[in-house]
Amino acid sequence: MKAFDLLLFHWMAAGLEPRPWLVAVAGAIAVGGPWLCAALLGWIAWRQPSQRGYLMAVLGFAALAALLAHSIAAALNLPRPFMLGLSPPYIAHGARGSLPSAHATVMFTVALLCLARPVLRGAGAAIFAIAVLTGWGRIHVGVHFPGDILAGLLLALALAGLFVGLRHLVRRRVAPLIARDGPGRRAMAGRPARRGP
Numbered sequence: 001m002k003a004f005d006l007l008l009f010h011w012m013a014a015g016l017e018p019r020p021w022l023v024a025v026a027g028a029i030a031v032g033g034p035w036l037c038a039a040l041l042g043w044i045a046w047r048q049p050s051q052r053g054y055l056m057a058v059l060g061f062a063a064l065a066a067l068l069a070h071s072i073a074a075a076l077n078l079p080r081p082f083m084l085g086l087s088p089p090y091i092a093h094g095a096r097g098s099l100p101s102a103h104a105t106v107m108f109t110v111a112l113l114c115l116a117r118p119v120l121r122g123a124g125a126a127i128f129a130i131a132v133l134t135g136w137g138r139i140h141v142g143v144h145f146p147g148d149i150l151a152g153l154l155l156a157l158a159l160a161g162l163f164v165g166l167r168h169l170v171r172r173r174v175a176p177l178i179a180r181d182g183p184g185r186r187a188m189a190g191r192p193a194r195r196g197p
Contacts, residue, residue, distance in 0.1 A: 005147040006086075012139045012146065015087050026140035027091050033134030037107055037127050044123050051120060058113045061163050062106050069105035069155060073097035080143055087142030101144050104152025105159075107131035112160035 014023050041059075045052050073096060080098040082089040108131050114124030135149035 002147075005145050008146040009081060009086065009139060012136065013081065013087050013142055014090060014140050015142075018090065023090050023141060026137040028137075029133050030091055030137035030141050030143070033130050033137065034103055034107060037110060037130055040123060040127060040130075041110070044120065048119070051117070054117060054120075057163075057167075058110055061113060061159060062110050065105045065109040065156065065159050066102055068159070069100050069102035069152065072155075073099060073102065081145060082142045089143055090141035091143065093143045098144055099148045100151035100155050101135065101138065101148040102152070103138060104131060104135050104144075104149045105155045107134060108153045108156035109159050112156055113163055116160065116164055 014026070041055060045055050075097075076099055077097040078099045080089075080093070080095065081087045082093070083095050107127065111124050111128035111131055114120040114127060117124070135144070135146075135152075138144040139146055139149065
């Protein structure tokens with residue numbers, strides 16, 4: 001698997017003989033991709049007020065995704081390509097553990113959760129495409145291996161499954177309890193019993 005990851009990296013990365021224009025494009029995507037996703041989410045929240053609650057939940061899971069990805073990467077502490085001398089870092093980056101990619105984990109998590117919501121599927125597809133391009137950009141500029149991006153996608157799939165499962169549980173178990181014991185029921189319970197004539 002590692003040999004295949006290295007083969008893919010050498011095929012996708014700028015390496016030691018870069019094409020300056022391609023490095024510039026990849027660097028811009030690698031840095032700007034997450035900001036583009038954030039701007040897209042903000043635009044959706046502005047255009048579709050009814051989805052703001054769902055998008056807040058998505059952002060909460062995105063924060064969890066970032067925390068998990070950074071924790072796993074710190075525990076595994078696998079080197080990045082530029083740390084092994086396979087490529088210069090064509091964008092500024094710290095020498096931290098590389099797997100999974102936190103950028104990929106967060107962006108794919110947001111994309112998958114938007115895809116899980118019918119009204120947000122168009123946005124989800126756009127964010128997924130941006131996540132793929134950002135992953136390529138970060139590989140090309142030497143800060144990630146392809147396997148790091150794939151690991152981010154797999155972690156995002158697990159988190160999206162957890163989100164959908166929890167949401168289903170809340171809708172099936174918790175929401176009926178809230179509806180049953182809602183303000184109207186509590187108000188009725190507080191009234192004195194009506195006496196007969």
